[in-house]
Amino acid sequence: MAAPVKLTIDGKAVEAAPGTLVIDAAKLVGINIPSFCYYEGLTLQAACRMCLVEVEKAPKLLAACTLPVAEGMVVRTETPVVAEARKYTLEFLLTNHPLDCPVCDKGGECELQDMVFRYGAGESRYSENKLHVDEKQWSPVVFYDGPRCILCFRCVRICSEGMGVGALGIVNRGAVSEIAPNHGDHLECDECGMCIDICPVGALTSGTYRYKTRPWEMDHVGTICTHCSNGCKTTLGVRNGQIIRGNNRDRSGINGEFLCIKGRYGFDFTDHPERLQSPLMRVNGKLEAASWSVALAAVAKKFSEVRARHGSFGVIGSTHTTNEENYYLQKFARSVLGTNHIDHHRSGDVVTLLDALSGTAGSLSTTADLYERKAVLVVGADLSSQQPFLAFQIRANYRHHQARVYVVTENEVREDGIAAATVRVDKGGELAGVHSLAEKLKTESELVIVFGDSIKGEAVRELVAFGNSLGIPVKYVALVDYSNSRGALDMGLVPELLPGYQPSNQPGMTVGEMLESESLEVLWVVGANPLESAAMKAKDAFVVVQEMFLTETAQRADIVLPAASAYEKTGTVTNVTGEVQRLKTGPSTMGAKPDLEIIGLIARDMGLAAAVGPWIADKVFEEIRATVKGYSVPMAIISAGGAAHTMPVNGRIPVESRPDLIHSSRDNLFTSGTLGRYSKMLGSVMEGRQA
Amino acid sequence: MTLSPHLEAKFAKLLTSYPPGRQRSAMIPMLMFAQDELGQVTQELVEEVARRIGCTPLQVEEVLTYYSMLHKKPLGKYHVQICTNISCMLTGGAELWEHASGKLRIGHREVAADGFFSLEEVECIGACSWAPAIQVNYDFHHHVTPEKLDRLLAGLRSANAV
Ligand code: SF4
Ligand code: SF4
Ligand code: SF4
Numbered sequence: 058m059a060a061p062v063k064l065t066i067d068g069k070a071v072e073a074a075p076g077t078l079v080i081d082a083a084k085l086v087g088i089n090i091p092s093f094c095y096y097e098g099l100t101l102q103a104a105c106r107m108c109l110v111e112v113e114k115a116p117k118l119l120a121a122c123t124l125p126v127a128e129g130m131v132v133r134t135e136t137p138v139v140a141e142a143r144k145y146t147l148e149f150l151l152t153n154h155p156l157d158c159p160v161c162d163k164g165g166e167c168e169l170q171d172m173v174f175r176y177g178a179g180e181s182r183y184s185e186n187k188l189h190v191d192e193k194q195w196s197p198v199v200f201y202d203g204p205r206c207i208l209c210f211r212c213v214r215i216c217s218e219g220m221g222v223g224a225l226g227i228v229n230r231g232a233v234s235e236i237a238p239n240h241g242d243h244l245e246c247d248e249c250g251m252c253i254d255i256c257p258v259g260a261l262t263s264g265t266y267r268y269k270t271r272p273w274e275m276d277h278v279g280t281i282c283t284h285c286s287n288g289c290k291t292t293l294g295v296r297n298g299q300i301i302r303g304n305n306r307d308r309s310g311i312n313g314e315f316l317c318i319k320g321r322y323g324f325d326f327t328d329h330p331e332r333l334q335s336p337l338m339r340v341n342g343k344l345e346a347a348s349w350s351v352a353l354a355a356v357a358k359k360f361s362e363v364r365a366r367h368g369s370f371g372v373i374g375s376t377h378t379t380n381e382e383n384y385y386l387q388k389f390a391r392s393v394l395g396t397n398h399i400d401h402h403r404s405g406d407v408v409t410l411l412d413a414l415s416g417t418a419g420s421l422s423t424t425a426d427l428y429e430r431k432a433v434l435v436v437g438a439d440l441s442s443q444q445p446f447l448a449f450q451i452r453a454n455y456r457h458h459q460a461r462v463y464v465v466t467e468n469e470v471r472e473d474g475i476a477a478a479t480v481r482v483d484k485g486g487e488l489a490g491v492h493s494l495a496e497k498l499k500t501e502s503e504l505v506i507v508f509g510d511s512i513k514g515e516a517v518r519e520l521v522a523f524g525n526s527l528g529i530p531v532k533y534v535a536l537v538d539y540s541n542s543r544g545a546l547d548m549g550l551v552p553e554l555l556p557g558y559q560p561s562n563q564p565g566m567t568v569g570e571m572l573e574s575e576s577l578e579v580l581w582v583v584g585a586n587p588l589e590s591a592a593m594k595a596k597d598a599f600v601v602v603q604e605m606f607l608t609e610t611a612q613r614a615d616i617v618l619p620a621a622s623a624y625e626k627t628g629t630v631t632n633v634t635g636e637v638q639r640l641k642t643g644p645s646t647m648g649a650k651p652d653l654e655i656i657g658l659i660a661r662d663m664g665l666a667a668a669v670g671p672w673i674a675d676k677v678f679e680e681i682r683a684t685v686k687g688y689s690v691p692m693a694i695i696s697a698g699g700a701a702h703t704m705p706v707n708g709r710i711p712v713e714s715r716p717d718l719i720h721s722s723r724d725n726l727f728t729s730g731t732l733g734r735y736s737k738m739l740g741s742v743m744e745g746r747q748a
Numbered sequence: 749m750t751l752s753p754h755l756e757a758k759f760a761k762l763l764t765s766y767p768p769g770r771q772r773s774a775m776i777p778m779l780m781f782a783q784d785e786l787g788q789v790t791q792e793l794v795e796e797v798a799r800r801i802g803c804t805p806l807q808v809e810e811v812l813t814y815y816s817m818l819h820k821k822p823l824g825k826y827h828v829q830i831c832t833n834i835s836c837m838l839t840g841g842a843e844l845w846e847h848a849s850g851k852l853r854i855g856h857r858e859v860a861a862d863g864f865f866s867l868e869e870v871e872c873i874g875a876c877s878w879a880p881a882i883q884v885n886y887d888f889h890h891h892v893t894p895e896k897l898d899r900l901l902a903g904l905r906s907a908n909a910v
């Protein structure tokens with residue numbers, strides 16, 4: 058590291074690394090220099106002139122956003138001259154800007170409004186008519202109101218640099234300049250809404266949120282996205298028990314401000330009209346509404362009866378329910394129902410990876426590693442489409458640290474554009490493709506390998522052997538599909554493993570075997586939809602389903618219990634890289650209950666509550682921390698809304714990982730399994746229909 | 749899109765005229781040469797240029813809409829550009845503009861019905877010393893008066909009469 062540069066900002070001594078910009082150096086001592094076009098992490102634009110500062114010995118004001126620190130520099134950020142310059146800048150920005158803040162969607166959280174409030178360009182000397190152009194809608198997600206645009210280029214840059222999409226540009230010149238979408242009158246893009254949330258003013262607004270509320274009328278609930286496995290933090294704006302928006306403008310969480318369309322707009326399933334709000338019971342062949350007490354009693358009665366005669370239970374768990382729910386469900390199944398027929402849909406071979414890595418330390422990558430490590434190898438996955446946040450991390454790593462990215466995939470992927478080397482392989486040829494990169498990878502100093510479901514079983518061991526042969530530190534990510542796919546495995550929702558990857562040593566049926574079994578007496582499905590694509594052989598089996606919607610599986614049920622969504626409960630989930638984070642309760646749906654509570658109430662009605670313990674998420678998590686290998690994570694991190702890395706490796710896992718059952722749904726940006734079908738926003742964008 | 753052999757050759761040369769990786773620099777000359785031949789910058793051309801220099805059509809659009817000498821709408825066979833900037837304005841440029849507009853019965857950036865002439869009010873064309881100045885396609889005309897303009901337009905018409 059070169060010696061730090063010493064300078065003075067507003068009388069405070071500052072030391073900053075050479076090359077630091079004055080605007081960033083000021084932040085080191087708590088001084089916030091106003092800016093519109095400057096945006097941390099994006100290329101410099103120097104377009105707005107809001108950041109002008111006085112620098113001693115400089116003949117005129119300088120833009121702090123493009124000025125590198127220099128030894129002995131004396132900067133003043135709030136002098137009368139500076140304030141006056143900012144005021145004039147604002148006066149110019151307001152010449153054609155509508156002054157209707159009371160009805161603007163951004164009112165109350167607009168950076169322009171804040172700046173005018175601070176520097177008081179309250180009177181305009183501009184007496185001409187303001188230029189007006191009508192608002193445009195570019196997609197179900199994105200609306201653009203030209204007159205409000207201050208041409209800061211943030212949207213253009215986040216889309217091309219952050220997203221790697223490049224769907225926005227600036228057309229025309231001078232006062233008639235405006236932002237334009239990539240297809241003339243409409244957008245064809247990721248529909249992520251990054252451009253909308255980064256817009257400092259009300260020029261870009263979202264189809265989901267616009268003109269529905271004022272920001273201060275909402276409660277802001279930071280929780281974890283319930284769609285893919287990446288575990289992005291999303292802050293839900295909740296008003297009157299309804300989610301009005303999702304964003305992450307406070308840039309907290311592992312994802313900073315990143316969210317894809319699912320995390321930002323895909324919450325609308327929570328108040329979908331088909332949402333179940335009452336238990337249903339089959340009466341004369343038809344599902345009819347019933348009260349909770351009647352439905353729970355019926356379930357308890359049936360369970361007790363079958364249990365008493367040692368009948369056969371099958372339990373299928375979810376990839377979206379919390380760790381607490383998964384843990385509690387398997388505990389209930391194994392210790393109360395006495396069955397080991399418990400499984401869930403598996404999407405990645407985490408088990409073999411953990412086994413192959415036994416005896417090593419620090420071999421599991423975090424999402425932060427994808428941004429920080431010097432090289433990344435992507436094997437058999439279209440990250441930008443299937444694992445959006447991981448892809449964002451890798452792009453940012455490339456932009457900020459010139460990370461070397463290697464790609465081995467069947468088809469073209471967005472990562473090709475930043476790749477140091479790309480290998481196209483036929484299906485099944487992924488490992489050979491990886492081997493062909495050996496010489497190049499050996500020249501790297503460290504590597505993260507991210508692999509999809511084409512690498513499973515023996516192939517995972519070979520991949521790890523390959524990693525070992527490189528002679529450099531290698532970390533791994535085994536990709537999985539959904540928000541708690543990883544937690545389902547960690548919590549032992551598979552017949553061969555107990556929580557923490559301890560072998561169960563008891564025979565148990567897999568999902569497929571349960572559906573094939575003719576002698577199954579009870580099938581209990583918690584938040585999964587196995588009958589979407591398969592039939593069930595046991596015609597007379599009693600089926601209990603905990604669900605949000607009347608899915609294919611729920612339609613076959615004898616009793617349906619309406620479940621709360623992940624946005625309506627507390628508990629923790631574990632993302633694709635094994636980071637545990639806590640959910641917070643946003644809205645609530647009348648009539649629905651969290652799965653944990655439903656399971657607990659069934660136990661209570663069976664008179665066996667003591668055997669499973671209290672159905673309180675915090676209590677169950679305490680038990681998980683105490684008993685599940687890898688989950689003794691610091692509570693302080695979890696409580697503060699942080700992400701704690703679980704370390705489930707070490708010691709062999711002496712079971713067969715069943716690679717034959719591992720299959721990724723390969724959801725893209727606009728699908729999300731069964732859940733995605735109930736999001737109108739995901740279904741409304743044209744890119745979703747094409748895919 | 750198929751280009752004329754002439755244009756094809758120009759494009760090929762342009763692509764080698766800039767250092768490797770800087771092929772985007774060829775964007776403006778490509779658009780200018782093609783516009784001269786096609787009379788306008790079509791959407792097809794935008795996409796073709798984007799493809800050849802490796803950028804998005806939107807990035808071509810950004811440049812195209814920024815520069816007033818690039819036109820998406822077809823121009824007349826003779827594009828008459830009248831300067832009304834300061835030197836020309838002081839010496840009769842504005843009257844010249846009024847005269848031309850009245851005579852051709854078209855306004856700024858419009859094309860006459862027969863497609864022969866189009867008109868554009870332009871900023872300084874760098875001929876202040878000989879103001880008022882106009883430019884017809886790539887030819888400059890100095891110290892222009894309404895009478896001189898009439899003769900010029902008539903001359904162009906008869907030269908093209910069949
Ligand atoms: S929604 Fe996302 S992909 Fe689409 S234009 Fe905005 S930033 Fe770009
Ligand atoms: S739309 Fe918003 S983000 Fe984009 S340039 Fe205009 S003000 Fe900036
Ligand atoms: S990347 Fe995954 S976790 Fe993040 S917002 Fe999108 S769907 Fe949600």
Ligand code: FES
Pocket residue numbers: 091092093094095102103104105106107108109120121122123
């Ligand atoms: S923030 Fe410095 S010019 Fe915009």
Ligand code: FES
Pocket residue numbers: 831832833834835836837871872873874875876879880881
């Ligand atoms: S002002 Fe007309 S040529 Fe310069």
